[in-house]
Amino acid sequence: MTTVTTTEAVRTIAAAMRAGRKIYGSGENAVTALRDIDIEIRRGEFTAIMGPSGSGKSTLLHTLAGLDTLNSGKVFLGDIELTALNERQLTRVRRDRIGFIFQTFNLVPTLTAAENIALPLTIARRRPDPEWFDFVVATLGLGDRLDHLPGELSGGQQQRVAAARALISRPEMVFADEPSGNLDSKAGGELLAFMRRAVQEFGQTIVMVTHDPSAAAHADRIVFLDDGMIVDEMIAPTATRVLDRMKTLGA
Amino acid sequence: MLRVALKGIAHHKMRLVLTAMSIALGVSFVAGTFIFTDTIDNTFTTLFTDVYSGVDVSVRAAKPEMGAAAGTFDESVLAGVAKVPGVDRAVPSADGFAQLLTRDGKPIGGQGPPTIGTSWSDEPAMSAARIEPGNGRGARAPGEVVIDAGTAKAQKFAVGDPIDIAFQSGKETFTIVGIVSFGSADNLAGATLAIFDLKEAQRLFGMPGKLSGISIAAAHGVDRTQLATAVSATLPAGLEAVTGNQQTKETLDQITTAMGFISTALLAFAAVAVLVGAFIIQNTFRITVAQRTREIALLRAIGASDRQVTAMVVIEAAVVGLIASVAGVGLGVLIALGxxxxxDAVGVGLPGGSLVFEPRTVLVALAVGLVVTLLSVVLPARRAAGVAPMAALRDAETTQRRSLRGRAIVGSVLTGLGAGVLALALSGHVTNQTLGVVAAGALSVFLGVSVLAAIAARPAARFLGWPLPKMFGVPGALAQSNTARTPRRTASTASALMIGLALVTFVAMFAQSMKTSVDDRLAASFPADFSIQSSNQQVGVSQEYLAKVTALPQLGIVVPVGMTTLSINGHDSLVSIIDPATIEQVYDMKADRRVSELGSGIFVNEGAIKGGMRVGDSVTVKGDLGETTLKVTGAFKDETVGSYFISEQTATGLVRPAEPRVALVKVAKGAAPADARTAMNAIGASFPTIKVQDASEVAAEVGTQVDQMLALFQGLLLLAIIIAILGVANTLALSVAERTRELGLLRAVGMSRIQVRRMVRWEAVLIAAFGALLGIALGISLAWAVLKAMADQGITTIGIPYASIALYLVLAGLAGVVAAIGPARRASRIDILTAIATE
Known part of the structure; x- marks a missing residue:
């Protein structure tokens, strides 16, 4: 593993974890979720994290995104060490530099689709760049749904609104936690295809946790996790190869 | 189901604690009122049983009145009474008015309990008053006085000290020779006592050679009742002999009547607090039922009947209600002490003594708490029963928007009904009996408006919250939309606050209008320059003083006005006794004819005319001395000085002559009012209880009294408002719990803790402001209606206390901020991970 010391590396590495260890509980009940993880997320790449239940994949995503803290080790987002930030600074990083797509409950029910999309910017009291806003909305096919409340949207539409929100502030990184987990295969496929386009067409970096091989197949690179450790990597995956690999992990 | 219900309670302790508190506070007020009145009752019973225990029979003028006006009789009666067989000892007494003065000349007491003057007897067995060793001796010579230990302690008087005492005849200086106490009590229910030698007392009270009463100790083995009959037989007409038991009973009856009024008033405030608490309970259970829709649906799906689900909610409410009521009874002790x-603080000194806990107190308080809680959950329980098993399978997050049309109908009907009742009750003459009907009408309006408030909640949130998005961005906008998204919840929470604020506004407006009306009336109806009154309400204006000031060259005319209670057509009424020849020079009663036409008839107020009396009618008037029929010879509008007027001649046959209550003064032509006042004050130096005031001072004094009442009422209403604030906190806490995931999401996408707190805080402020505005609007409308109806009772000008109302709004907003402290903190500390974690 190379160490991030050069400016070159900073330019190509979007995020990294160094010797990340996470333990839940204490004493006899202690569960080690991450065992000295080292990982680098390359800029402009779509990375998928896979693994069986309890492998620590969600914990890895949450700690990389600054939503959860490590017991030891360091997390970097670009040149910022997240593990050195306090709560207020972390909130600002999440607001300004990171986009999120969760599996469910992505949207504030009292805000319209347009308001939900602009939420990270309006929280920061900034206005979205109108061209970018229109572009994202058009790409996701949400043009005629902007004035609707989340309750009036289908599951697929809701997740696309969430994706638009994740991209609206042109974040350095988008973290997605099972984004298609609650969608049917058609809606899920559309969402993942859009995420793929975001990476290809405007160089967005995305890290996604999933247990669905066909979802993971949209990624450039898959990192396999088992029992809190990185056990394998796969570049340019296909669904079949992923499925085969997963079988050996006993998922 | 019992087990499911109990587990549910154990699982949501905090929310139930807040709910329980809202009912416990109301119950505590009920229990506190009972404990307080029982305690006072008990103390007085013990005290007065003790006071009269040594007296077997007493002789007195028939139909005694309180205070100085009590009838007297010649002291020759004593010798006859002493000779009646069975009389062991007969002790004469002379009672009257004696106002103790502080060292710098100020009256001691006199605002609440009486200031008693009486004569000393050296018969310890016949009196509860004791001079403990070291506290001197009885009064046996002119210039000597014995005072009560309460006054001695409070004013640091000791045996041997000089003390000034004011009588209706003027002020004199005495030497304290003894200090009395009553067992463990320092005084008689807060009264001040001045005890003199009998001859001295007779002189001081202006009754030389006369007595107020004779206390008789029966010889051994003689029956009290028989002795009383025997003594009565020897008494001249106008006198009676009653047993000690009879006297104790009469005194206690008087006290019970007075306390009953206080207790009724306190219970009315308790009812308000309980009503507000009911709103909170109903709201809490509605929210929790909604939040548990899935859980309830699951129970239904696995076979629980709708009745079992209802039972679960009812049992939960019953347990909460019971715990809250028990806590309320405990808190009631504190309320009673409060x-x-x-x-004590406002000067109504009450005797101490340990608190009395009647079983009735506990029963009533528990019943009130339980019944109110159970009634409050009727609707939520029905809602729970209506949950379909299918709801378990649906997404819990989708809140179905039910139509508010049912609300519109029910709310309009209740409001209309209440308004109708109010209109009907207020169309006639307003009496004390009207009050109950007005209260019922107001209650119906309150309920109706609280039902309708759900419809107004959404627009109100938009309107009241319009600056928030501009000022605070997303937190402001979300505060606004959160307030609007659950209109029923917002409306119930706001309604609880509405009730308290409506009543506070009502009393404030009432007070304001009373003050303004008095100002206006004094300006319009009083050509008089000064009014003379006694600062001690037991007595009227000293005749000696009046005689002296009438002689002053600076004064043009001094017009005394007497006041008495007469029964007019069977109703006790306050009647003023005037001199028709002079009254018009100092007072314009706005009569429909000259007051000189009063003659031997009676002038009645406009309200009585409205009530059906006509000029020319005959009315039956009954006083202590007799009964007669008077012709209504005129009607008048201004009731500042009285509601009925009769002449001094007419009064002679009805009541004993008494001192005037007030004397109105007009200065002589060319004399400066300031000079006249200086001259009156010079004479007043010997009459410390005399109060000379010009119109603005009278108005200011009335203003102060009105303000004191206002402060008292608002203090009592504060409890209802505190309960409402608890309700806001409770609703917010439940909403925050309900929105955990939403809050987590907001935090994840970059909302700071401060912004989250701000969001919850402004939601609270919006709810509070909504409730406050509804309350203020209702309070003003209600006050306006009642005041309009009372125009014939002297409230001629309706004033709106703008400054106070603005203050209430600000305070309500601040209360919202306070209510939001806990929920906002909890919201800001929500762990993002658990909030967004997938199930």
Whole structure:
């Protein structure tokens, strides 16, 4: 593993974890979720994290995104060490530099689709760049749904609104936690295809946790996790190869 | 189901604690009122049973009145009474008015309990008054006085000290020779005592050679009742002999009547607090039922009947209600102590003594708490029963928007009904009996408006919250939309606050209008320059003083006005006794004819005319001395000086002559009012109880009294408002719990803790402001309606206390901020991970 010391590396590495260890509980009940993880997320790449239940994949995503803290080790987002930030600074990083797509409950029910999309910017009291806003909305096919409340949207539409929100502030990184987990295969496929386009067409970096091989197949690179450790990597995956690999992990 | 219900309670302790508190506070007020009145009752019973225990029979003028006006009789009666067989000892007494003065000449007491003057007897067995060793001796010579230990302690008087005492005849200086106490009590229910030698007392009270009463100790083995009959037989007409038991009973009856009024008033405030608490309970259970829709649906799906689900909610409510009521009874002790402390603070000294806990107190308080809680959950329980098993399978997050049309109908009907009742009750003459009907009408309006408030909640949130998005961005906008998204919840929470604020506004407006009306009336109806009154309400204006000031060259005319209670057509009414020849020079009663036409008839107020009396009618008037029929010879509008007027001649046959209550003064032509006042004050130096005031001072004094009442009422209403604030906190806490995931999401996408707190805080402020505005609007409308109806009772000008109302709004907003402290903190500390974690 190379160490991030050069400016070159900073330019190509979007995020990294160094010797990340996470333990839940204490004493006899202690569960080690991450065992000295080292990982680098390359800029402009779509990375998928896979693994069986309890492998620590969600914990890895949450700690990389600054939503959860490590017991030891360091997390970097670009040149910022997240593990050195306090709560207020972390909130600002999440607001300004990171986009999120969760599996469910992505949207504030009292805000319209347009308001939900602009939420990270309006929280920061900034206005979205109108061209970018229109572009994202058009790409996701949400043009005629902007004035609707989340309750009036289908599951697929809701997740696309969430994706638009994740991209609206042109974040350095988008973290997605099972984004298609609650969608049917058609809606899920559309969402993942859009995420793929975001990476290809405007160089967005995305890290996604999933247990669905066909979802993971949209990624450039898959990192396999088992029992809190990185056990394998796969570049340019296909669904079949992923499925085969997963079988050996006993998922 | 019992087990499911109990587990549910154990699982949501905090929310139930807040709910329980809202009912416990109301119950505590009920229990506190009972404990307080029982305690006072008990103390007085013990005290007066003790006071009269040594007296077997007493002789007195028939139909005694309180205070100095009590009838007297010649002291020759004593010798006859002493000779009646069975009389062991007969002790004469002379009672009257004696106002103790502080060292710098100020009256001691006199605002609440009486200031008693009486004569000393050296018969310890016949009196509860004791001079403990070291506290001197009885009064046996002119210039000597014995005072009560309460006054001695409070004013640091000791045996041997000089003390000034004011009588209706003027002020004199005495030497304290003894200090009395009553067992463990320092005084008689807060009264001040001045005890003189009999001859001295007779002189001081202006009754030389006369007595107020004779206390008789029966010889051994003689029956009290028989002795009383025997003594009565020897008494001249106008006198009677009653047993000690009879006297104790009469005194206690008087006290019970007075306390009954206080207790009724306190219970009315308790009812308000309980009503507000009911709103909170109903709201809490509605929210929790909604939040548990899935859980309830699951129970239904696995076979629980709708009745079992209802039972679960009802059992949960019953347990909460019971715990809250028990806590309320405990808190009631504190409330009772608080009421006693409060009364002490405003100068109504009440005897101490340990608190009395009647079983009735506990029963009533528990019943009130339980019944109110159970009634409050009727609707939520029905809602729970209506949950379909299918709801378990649906997404819990989708809140179905039910139509508010049912609300519109029910709310309009209740409001209309209440308004109708109010209109009907207020169309006639307003009496005390009207009050109950007005209260019922107001209650119906309150309920109706609280039902309708759900419809107004959404627009109100938009309107009241319009600056928030501009000022605070997303937190402001979300505060606004959160307030609007659950209109029923917002409306119930706001309604609880509405009730308290409506009543506070009502009393404030009432007070304001009373003050303004008095100002206006004094300006319009009083050509008089000064009014003379006694600062001690037991007595009227000293005749000696009046005689002296009438002689002053600076004064043009001094017009005394007497006041008495007469029964007019069977109703006790306050009647003023005037001199028709002079009254018009100092007072314009706005009569429909000259007052000189009063003659031997009676002038009645406009309200009585409205009530059906006509000029020319005959009315039956009954006083202590007799009964007669008077012709209504005129009607008048201004009731500042009285509601009925009769002449001094007419009064002679009805009541004993008494001192005037007030004397109105007009200065002589060319004399400066300031000079006249200086001259009156010079004479007044010997009459410390005399109060000379010009119109603005009278108005200011009335203003102060009105303000004191206002402060008292608002203090009592504060409890209802505190309960409402608890309700806001409770609703917010439940909403925050309900929105955990939403809050987590907001935090994840970059909302700071400060912004989250701000969001919850402004939601609270919006709810509070909504409730406050509804309350203020209702309070003003209600006050306006009642005041309009009372125009014939002297409230001629309706004033709106703008400054106070603005203050209430600000305070309500601040209360919202306070209510939001806990929920906002909890919201800001929500762990993002658990909030967004997938199930």
């Amino acid at each position: 009421i006693r402390g409060g009364m």
